Amino acid sequence: xxxxxxxxxxxxxxxxxxxxxxxxxxxxxxxxxxxxxxxxxxxxxxxxxxxxxxxxxxxxxxxxxxxxxxxxxxxxxxxxxxxxxxxxxxxxxxxxxxxxxxxxxxxxxxxxxxxxxxxxxxxxxxxxxxxxxxxxxxxxxxxxxxxx
Numbered sequence: 420x421x422x423x424x425x426x427x428x429x430x431x432x433x434x435x436x437x438x439x440x441x442x443x444x445x446x447x448x449x450x451x452x453x454x455x456x457x458x459x460x461x462x463x464x465x466x467x468x469x470x471x472x473x474x475x476x477x478x479x480x481x482x483x484x485x486x487x488x489x490x491x492x493x494x495x496x497x498x499x500x501x502x503x504x505x506x507x508x509x510x511x512x513x514x515x516x517x518x519x520x521x522x523x524x525x526x527x528x529x530x531x532x533x534x535x536x537x538x539x540x541x542x543x544x545x546x547x548x549x550x551x552x553x554x555x556x557x558x559x560x561x562x563x564x565x566x567x
Contacts, residue, residue, distance in 0.1 A: 420464060420466055420501050420524070421433075421435060421464060421524055426503075431503060431505075433462050433464070433503065433524075433526055434526060435464070435524035435525060435526060436525065436526060436527060436528055437524075437525040437527075437528055437529060438522065438523065438524055438525070439522075439523045439525060439529070440468070440520060440521065440522055440523070441512075441520065441521045441523070442519075442520045443470075443472075443514045443518075443519045443520070443521075443554075444517060444518060445514070445517055445553055445554050446514055446515065446516050446517050446519075446553065447513065447514060447550055447551070447552055447553030447554065448513065448514045448519070448552070448553065448554040448555070449511065449512070449513045449514075449539055449548065449552035449554070449555045449559065450511055450512055450513075450555075450556070450559060451475065451509065451510055451511015451512060451536065451539055451559060452475070452477055452509035452510060452511040452536055452537040452538070452539055452559075452562065453509060453510055453511065453534065453535070453536050453559075454479065454507070454508065454509040454510065454535055454536070454537075455506075455527060455529075455530060455533045455534060455535070456533045456534075456535045457533075458533075459527045459528075459530055459533055460506035460507050460527070461506055461525050461526050461527035462503065462504060462505050462506045462525075462526040462527075463503070463504040463510060463523050463524065463525055463526070464501050464502070464503050464504075464523070464524040465494065465501060465502050465504065465510070465512075465521055465522070465523055465524075466494060466499075466500070466501035466502075466521065466522050467494035467495050467496055467500075467519065467520070467521055467522075468496060468520045468521065468522050469496055469518060469519060469520040470495070470496070470514060470515070470516045470517065470518050470519025470520060471493065471494065471495040471496070471514070471515040471516050471519060472493070472494050472495075472512040472513060472514050472515055472519050472521060473491055473492075473493055473494075473512060473513050473515060473548070473549050474491060474492050474493075474494050474502050474510075474511075474512045474521075475489055475490070475491045475510070475511050475512060475513075475546055475548075476489065476490055476491075476502065476504045476508045476509070476510050477489040477508060477509040477510075477511075477537060477544060477546075477565070478507070478508050479507055479508055479509055479537070479565070480505075480507040480508070483507075487543075487544070487565065487567065489544055489545075489546050491546075491547075493515070494512075494521070506526065506527075509536065509537045511539055511559075513548050513549060513550070513552065515549065535562075536558070536559065536562035536563075537562055537563070537564070537565045538560075538561075538562045538563060538564050538565075539552075539555070539559060539560075539562070541564040541565050542564075543564060543565055543567070544565060
């Protein structure tokens, strides 16, 4: 899941300082789209330890060739995949089965004052979520649209 030498070979400067988990009892739970603002934007490596989820990242870096675009990957315990979400990208996921748990390696310490988000169903992003959410927090539901 993490080897500093392997990441460096691919031009990724990532060193985890914190490990967190997200435990989700119900299928269809949607979390996101979250990011940590400057001056301490965080990179993440996300893997599924139990169950399955569709993991989504949105590029919010104005100088990036993929600015405003999203990508996704299905993470399951069985497929063993992990995704790297660079600093400056928003992240979210939707669980595909009950009792799904995700593990996060984070490049920055969690700072509640720098937490931000983008609305999960912003029509300008057009994210293709697998189903209508069954669980979504009021905070996640009320994030603003992405400001172009």
